[in-house]
Amino acid sequence: MTDERRPTSPGRRTLAIVSALLVAGLLATLAAVALARASEGEPVRSARGFSGPPSGSSATIWAVGDAAAPTEAAEEVARLVNAKPLDRFLYLGDVYEDGTRDEFDRHYAPLYGDIRDRTLPTPGNHDAESFDEGYAPFWSQVSDGPVPAHYAEQVAGWKIVSVNSEDGVDADGAQVRWLEGQMAGPGKCRLAFWHTPRYSAGKHGDSANVEALWSAVEGRATLLVNAHDHNMQRMRPREGTLALIAGSGGNGLYPVRDDDPRLAWGDDRHYGALRLRLEPGRADWSFVSAAGDELDSGTVRCDPE
Known part of the structure; x- marks a missing residue:
């Protein structure tokens, strides 16, 4: 040949x-x-954004904000969260005092660093000024790339959507248009979370600047989780959307106005966190004190996407 x-x-x-x-x-x-x-x-770490491996048919999620502070109460709440079964942890924002990289390393990492690869974060108002020096480089260690301003992932038959309430909240802005797209389509098994609540019976009260975010999820997401006010609140549902506030992570407590007619339940005496158990078509939620006591609980149901 x-x-x-x-x-x-x-x-x-x-x-x-x-x-x-x-x-x-x-x-x-x-x-x-x-x-x-x-x-x-x-x-x-391998590149993962803020999306982990495919989820199972159910998931346990803990959520709390205003929790990264050099206080004994913050340590107690962190022990509660770290000791429990956990598939995802929603950190609802604020690393005290100013969200600097040093404060992330000193105040956040010792408390929640061990579950960083299961954490879905969102920035708070205390993180906003130092976003590029604190929040972004800290979380880029998990995402192995630029930190997304907003993102979504599927967990146990639910779409979990993280939104930045401290920037890009204009009704005609890119983030709001993206959020509206995430809320489109059939089904309402959606959980949105960001730092600053639209409505609150706490010290900070209502925040009109996030109206566009609220309008995008009202009646389209079954659950909305916020922080900012340092207490626990369950607001009365609006158009089928239940808003829960869990800013009780350890940096002082703010009073709740019990006479606010929009408030279904509130607690300003306990530090603690919110526990969510998700499965297709259903979510069980509980406000849990740092001592492990269940303070308020309930169930919501939804049509899967």
Whole structure:
């Protein structure tokens, strides 16, 4: 038989050598970066955004905000959350006092760093000023890339949607249009969360600046979870949307106005967190004190998407 392979031209040989060198250099660089991160004590993570592996038919989720503070109460709430079964943790924002990288490292990481790879965060007002220096670089260690301003993932038959209430809240802005798209279509098994509530019977009261966010989810999401006011609140449902406030994470407590007619239940005496158990078509929720006592609970049902 005749070997009909053509001899490789000098130009092709040069290109192949250059390509091989470039690939080798890239691999060496990646290995060096990984080694450096590991030597600094920073875990090397695969790229995941804020989306973990495919979820099962049910999930346990804990949620709390205003919790990253150098207080004994914050430590007690963190022990509660870390000790319980947990598939996802919604951190509802605010690392005190100013959301700097140093404060993320000193006030947030010791409390919730061990569950960072299961955490879905959203920024609070205390994080906003130092967003690019604190929130973004801290969470980029989990996402292994730019931190999304807003994002969504599917968990146990529910769509969980994180929104930034501290920026991009104009009705005609990109984030609100994106949120409206996430709320479109059949079904209402959707859980939205952001930091600042539209309606609150607490110290901060109502926040008209997030009206566009509220309008996008009202009647389209079954659950809305917020923080900002340092207490626990269950508001009366509006158009089928139940709003729960869990800002009781440990940085002081704010009073609840019990006479607010929009309030179904409130607590300003206990630190604690919100527990959610999700499954297709249903969610069980409980406000739990730092001591582990169930303070208020209920069930909502929804049509799957």
